[in-house]
Amino acid sequence: MNYIFDVDGTLTDSRQRIDPEFEEFFLDFIKKHRCYTATGSDYDKTLEQLGEDICNNLTHMFQCAGNSVYKKGKVVFETNWQLPEKAELWLLDKLHSSAFYRKTGRHVEKRPGMVNFSIVGRNCNFEERVMYKEWDEHKNERNNIAEAFMDKFNLQADVAGETGIDIYPIGADKSQVINWIELPITFFGDKTHEGGNDYPLAKALENCTGCKTVAVNSWQDTYRCLQSL
Numbered sequence: 001m002n003y004i005f006d007v008d009g010t011l012t013d014s015r016q017r018i019d020p021e022f023e024e025f026f027l028d029f030i031k032k033h034r035c036y037t038a039t040g041s042d043y044d045k046t047l048e049q050l051g052e053d054i055c056n057n058l059t060h061m062f063q064c065a066g067n068s069v070y071k072k073g074k075v076v077f078e079t080n081w082q083l084p085e086k087a088e089l090w091l092l093d094k095l096h097s098s099a100f101y102r103k104t105g106r107h108v109e110k111r112p113g114m115v116n117f118s119i120v121g122r123n124c125n126f127e128e129r130v131m132y133k134e135w136d137e138h139k140n141e142r143n144n145i146a147e148a149f150m151d152k153f154n155l156q157a158d159v160a161g162e163t164g165i166d167i168y169p170i171g172a173d174k175s176q177v178i179n180w181i182e183l184p185i186t187f188f189g190d191k192t193h194e195g196g197n198d199y200p201l202a203k204a205l206e207n208c209t210g211c212k213t214v215a216v217n218s219w220q221d222t223y224r225c226l227q228s229l
């Protein structure tokens with residue numbers, strides 16, 4: 001069996017370092033099985049969260065939804081796509097019209113092959129993150145923006161992590177990582193529902209014999225599932 005893990009909300013709290021006890025367990029697990037990570041985030045952030053030991057023992061790390069692929073700290077594949085100017089201006093307009101009280105900067109983060117858009121901004125601190133998460137749960141802001149964006153542009157927008165939306169060309173989402181991995185695959189993710197950035201991969205695995213998606217709601221949930229395997 002091959003295993004794919006989302007990172008934020010699945011192996012760690014969003015943007016946080018992995019829990020030390022789980023780190024020890026997970027390192028041992030990935031040394032015994034062929035394991036991969038698939039995240040919307042870039043390599044530097046994932047390295048900060050998982051540490052070198054884990055990163056160097058994963059078979060591949062799929063960053064930026066598989067648009068940037070790493071093996072033992074080195075890029076082995078990268079796509080090059082730029083967000084059209086019209087789409088960026090549309091996002092900035094949404095940013096300015098959002099009634100959320102705090103905008104912290106770095107709202108459109110350009111990454112290899114994709115863009116992460118965030119109303120609160122990637123510079124937010126923990127308190128601002130929590131406030132935005134609650135606001136979004138109340139207002140359904142990210143879902144509404146993602147849907148309106150896809151109605152307007154021939155691009156894909158998926159709700160990702162706690163504060164952002166991952167944007168890429170249609171199909172350049174996490175589902176592309178299965179081209180790199182032998183079947184069967186078990187995938188752990190926290191955003192596997194429709195509209196979430198784990199959904200395209202979960203959907204693609206529905207058609208593979210022996211493949212399975214485990215929908216989790218925290219790293220503690222993932223830890224429990226792996227212990228019971």
Ligand code: M1P
Pocket residue numbers: 008014015039040041042045116160161162163164166197
């Ligand atoms: O992997 C999806 C996203 O997860 C986190 O999002 P947030 O900070 O909004 O919780 C970040 O790692 C983000 O970069 C990533 O796209």
